[in-house]
Amino acid sequence: MKTPSFRETIRHLFWILVLALGLSSAVVALSGVSPWDAYRHMLLGSLGSWEKLAQVFRVWIPLTLCSLGLLYTFHIGLWNIGVEGQVALGAVGATAVVRWGLGAPSELVLPAALVGAAMCGGLWALAAGLLKTQAGVNEIFAGLGLNFVATGLVLWLIFGPWKQPGIASMSGTETFAEAYWFPGLAGWHVSPYALGATAALMGFTAWMLRATRLGLALKAVGRNAQAAHLLGLSPSRWMLLAMLLAGALAGWAGAYQALAVYHRLIPNISSQYGYLALLVVMLARERWSMIPFIAFFFAALNVGSIQLPMMLRLDSSLAGVIQGSLVLAALAVQGMAWKRSKSS
Amino acid sequence: MEAEQIVVSDGHVSLFVASLLAGAAPLVLAAMGETLTEKAGIINLSLDGTILLAAMASFITALKTQSLIVGFGVGALTGAMAAAVVAFMSLHLGQSQVAVGFVITLMTKDLAYFLGNAYARLPGPQVPTMPVPWLKDIPGLGPALFQHTAVTYGAVLCLAATWIFLYRSRLGLVLRAVGENPQAAYARGIHARRVQFGVTVLGGLLVGLAGAAFSLSVKPGWGRPQGAEGIGWIALALVIFGGWHPLKVALGAYLFALLQMLGITLQGLWPSIPSQVFQTAPFPFMIFTLVFMHLGERPEMERWAATRPWVGRLLRSLRARAPQALGRPALPENPL
Numbered sequence: 001m002k003t004p005s006f007r008e009t010i011r012h013l014f015w016i017l018v019l020a021l022g023l024s025s026a027v028v029a030l031s032g033v034s035p036w037d038a039y040r041h042m043l044l045g046s047l048g049s050w051e052k053l054a055q056v057f058r059v060w061i062p063l064t065l066c067s068l069g070l071l072y073t074f075h076i077g078l079w080n081i082g083v084e085g086q087v088a089l090g091a092v093g094a095t096a097v098v099r100w101g102l103g104a105p106s107e108l109v110l111p112a113a114l115v116g117a118a119m120c121g122g123l124w125a126l127a128a129g130l131l132k133t134q135a136g137v138n139e140i141f142a143g144l145g146l147n148f149v150a151t152g153l154v155l156w157l158i159f160g161p162w163k164q165p166g167i168a169s170m171s172g173t174e175t176f177a178e179a180y181w182f183p184g185l186a187g188w189h190v191s192p193y194a195l196g197a198t199a200a201l202m203g204f205t206a207w208m209l210r211a212t213r214l215g216l217a218l219k220a221v222g223r224n225a226q227a228a229h230l231l232g233l234s235p236s237r238w239m240l241l242a243m244l245l246a247g248a249l250a251g252w253a254g255a256y257q258a259l260a261v262y263h264r265l266i267p268n269i270s271s272q273y274g275y276l277a278l279l280v281v282m283l284a285r286e287r288w289s290m291i292p293f294i295a296f297f298f299a300a301l302n303v304g305s306i307q308l309p310m311m312l313r314l315d316s317s318l319a320g321v322i323q324g325s326l327v328l329a330a331l332a333v334q335g336m337a338w339k340r341s342k343s344s
Numbered sequence: 345m346e347a348e349q350i351v352v353s354d355g356h357v358s359l360f361v362a363s364l365l366a367g368a369a370p371l372v373l374a375a376m377g378e379t380l381t382e383k384a385g386i387i388n389l390s391l392d393g394t395i396l397l398a399a400m401a402s403f404i405t406a407l408k409t410q411s412l413i414v415g416f417g418v419g420a421l422t423g424a425m426a427a428a429v430v431a432f433m434s435l436h437l438g439q440s441q442v443a444v445g446f447v448i449t450l451m452t453k454d455l456a457y458f459l460g461n462a463y464a465r466l467p468g469p470q471v472p473t474m475p476v477p478w479l480k481d482i483p484g485l486g487p488a489l490f491q492h493t494a495v496t497y498g499a500v501l502c503l504a505a506t507w508i509f510l511y512r513s514r515l516g517l518v519l520r521a522v523g524e525n526p527q528a529a530y531a532r533g534i535h536a537r538r539v540q541f542g543v544t545v546l547g548g549l550l551v552g553l554a555g556a557a558f559s560l561s562v563k564p565g566w567g568r569p570q571g572a573e574g575i576g577w578i579a580l581a582l583v584i585f586g587g588w589h590p591l592k593v594a595l596g597a598y599l600f601a602l603l604q605m606l607g608i609t610l611q612g613l614w615p616s617i618p619s620q621v622f623q624t625a626p627f628p629f630m631i632f633t634l635v636f637m638h639l640g641e642r643p644e645m646e647r648w649a650a651t652r653p654w655v656g657r658l659l660r661s662l663r664a665r666a667p668q669a670l671g672r673p674a675l676p677e678n679p680l
Contacts, residue, residue, distance in 0.1 A: 027455065027458065027459065030459065031461070031462070079442055081446070131634075131635065135635040136634075136637075136638030136641075137631060137635055138634075141577075141580075141584070141630070141631070141634060142631060142634075144627075145627040145628065146631075148574065148624045149627055151620065152620065152621045152623075152625070155620050156617060156618075160617065168616065278446065279447065279450065282443060282447070313461075314458065314461060315458045315460075315568070317453075317454035317457040317458045318454070320453070320458075321451060321454045321458055324447055324454065327447045328429075328444070328448065328451065331433060331439045331444055331447065332433065334437075334439065335433060335436075335437025335439045338438045339437060
C-alpha cells in the first residue's frame with residue numbers, strides 16, 4: 001500500500017475523530033448524561049493539575065513499554081495477544097527478586113529485579129512463540145491461554161506462598177521495604193528515571209527496527225515468510241527473537257507496576273495495559289513515532305475516566321469505549337481509502 | 345476432608361449431570377455460532393465482548409419489558425449486529441478479521457459495563473424450568489435430563505440443527521464450499537461474499553443468544569464482572585478443538601463445563617486457594633490439546649501410535665483441517 005500524502009492523512013484523521021467522537025457521544029447520551037459533561041470531567045481529571053498529569057505519565061510508562069515491545073511482533077506479523085501475561089510475569093519476576101534479595105543493598109537488588117522481570121516476561125512470551133513455531137498452536141490462543149494461566153499464577157502466589165503474614169487478601173502481597181521502591185525525585189510524582197528510561201527504549205526500538213539487520217529481517221519475514229526463508233532467513237528463529245524482545249519490554253512494564261506504582265504484587269497488576277497496547281499499536285499503524293502520543297492520549301483517557309464514577313455516576317469503562325471506537329474508526333477509514341483506491 | 349463428603353450417591357450424579365448440561369448451554373450456543381461462521385471462512389474474534397454486550401442488553405430489555413422473549417430477541421440482535429460489523433469491515437473494506445474482531449471484543453466489553461452500570465445487581469426475570477411431562481419422572485435420568493430450562497433444551501436442539509444444516513442441507517453445502525474456496529464457488533454462480541456475510545450474521549445471532557442465556561438463565565442478572573467473561577475465547581478455542589465439526593465442538597463444550605465443575609469441587613478440597621485459580625485450569629488443558637492435535641500430524645508420532653491403538657484412535661479423532669479460506673481477507677485480487 002502506498003503511503004498516504006499529508007493532506008490525505010489529515011483528512012483521514014478528521015474522519016477518524018468525527019466517527020469515534022460521534023459513536024462515543026451517542027453512547028454517553030444513551031446513558032442519560034450530557035457527553036460534554038463527561039468529556040469535561042475526563043479532561044480535568046487527566047490534565048487539570050500537575051498531579052493529574054503525573055498520573056497520566058504513570059500510566060504512559062507501562063503502556064509505552066508494552067507498545068514498543070509489540071512493534072517487534074507486529075513487524076513480523078505475529079498477533080502477540082499474550083502481553084497481559086508477560087506484564088504479569090515481569091511483575092512476578094521483579095517481586096521474586098525483591099523478596100529473595102532481602103537485606104542486599106538496593107543498588108544490587110533493583111537492577112537484578114529489572115533483569116529478572118525482563119527474563120520472566122521474555123520467557124513467558126517465548127513459550128507462546130515456541131507453541132506457535134514448534135507445536136503449531138496459533139499465537140492468539142497460545143498467548144491468550146498463557147494470559148489466563150498467568151492470572152492464576154499471580155493469584156496463587158498472592159494467596160499461597162507470598163501471602164501477607166496472617167491474612168491472604170485480594171489487596172496483594174506485603175508492601176516492599178521502601179529501600180526497594182523504584183527511585184524517584186523529591187517533588188516529582190512520577191519517577192523521572194523511569195520516564196528517561198522509557199524515552200531511551202523508544203529511541204532504541206526505533207533504531208533497532210529502522211537501522212539494524214533485525215529490523216530488516218522482521219519486516220522481510222512479516223511481509224512474506226516463504227520468500228524470506230528462500231533468502232536464508234529462518235522465520236521461526238526471528239519470530240522467537242521478536243517474541244523474546246516483546247516479552248522483555250512487557251516484563252519491564254510489569255516491573256514498573258510492581259516496583260514504582262504499587263510497591264507490591266497485586267492481582268490485577270497488568271491493569272489491562274497489554275490489551276490496550278495492542279490498540280495503541282494498531283492506531284499508530286505500527287509507526288514507532290506515533291506511539292508516544294497515542295499512548296499519552298490513551299493514558300489520559302484512562303486516568304480521566306476515574307472521575308466518571310465520582311462526578312457523574314458513570315462507569316469508568318467509557319475510556320475503553322472511546323479507545324475502541326478510535327481504532328475501529330481508523331480501520332473503517334483505512335478500509336474506505338482501500339476501497340476507493342481499488343475502484344479508481 | 346472427610347471421606348463421606350466425597351461419596352457420590354445416585355442423586356448427586358443426577359444433579360451433577362443436570363448442572364453440567366445447564367452450565368454448558370450458552371457455551372454450546374456460542375460455539376455453534378462460531379462453527380457456522382468459520383465453516384464459511386470467516387473468523388469472528390469478537391465473541392468474548394459480544395456475549396457480554398448481549399447479556400447486558402437482553403437483561404435490561406427483559407427487566408424493562410418483563411418479557412423474556414423480547415430479552416432474548418434483543419440479545420440475538422446485539423450479537424448479529426456485532427458480527428455484521430466484523431463481516432462488513434473484513435469483506436467490504438478489506439480489513440483484517442483478527443484486528444477488527446479483537447477491537448470489537450474489547451470495545452463491546454467496555455460498552456457493556458458502561459451502559460449496564462445503572463442496572464447492576466438488580467433482580468430481574470429469569471427463565472423458568474420446564475420439566476418434560478412423564479419423562480421427568482424416570483428415576484435418575486429424569487432429574488438429570490428432563491428438568492431443565494428452555495435454554496438447555498435449546499442448546500441441544502441448536503447443536504442438532506447446526507449439524508443437519510451443515511451436512512444435510514443444500515445451503516450447508518454451499519456454505520462449506522464457500523469456506524473452502526470462495527473463488528471456485530463464485531465461478532459456480534454462488535455470491536460467495538453474500539453467503540459469508542449472511543452466515544457471519546447468523547453465527548453472531550447465536551452468540552447473542554448465548555449472552556442472553558447467561559444473564560437470563562445461567563448466571564442471572566447483571567454486574568461487573570457478570571461471570572461470562574472469558575467464555576467467548578473458550579468458544580473460539582473449542583471450534584478448533586472440535587475440528588470445525590459441530591458434534592465434536594459441542595462435546596468439547598460439555599467437557600469444558602465438566603472441567604469447570606471439577607474445579608469447583610477441587611476448590612472445596614483446598615479452600616484457601618482462590619476460585620479464580622481453578623477457573624484458569626481449563627486453559628492449559630486447551631493449549632495441551634492444540635499441541636497434541638498438531639503433534640498427531642507428525643510422522644514420528646504416527647509411528648509411535650501405530651503400536652498403541654488407543655493413542656492412534658485419539659489422534660485420528662482429533663485430527664482436523666481448517667476450512668481452506670479461513671481468515672483470508674477480501675484482497676484486491678479476489679473481491680468477489
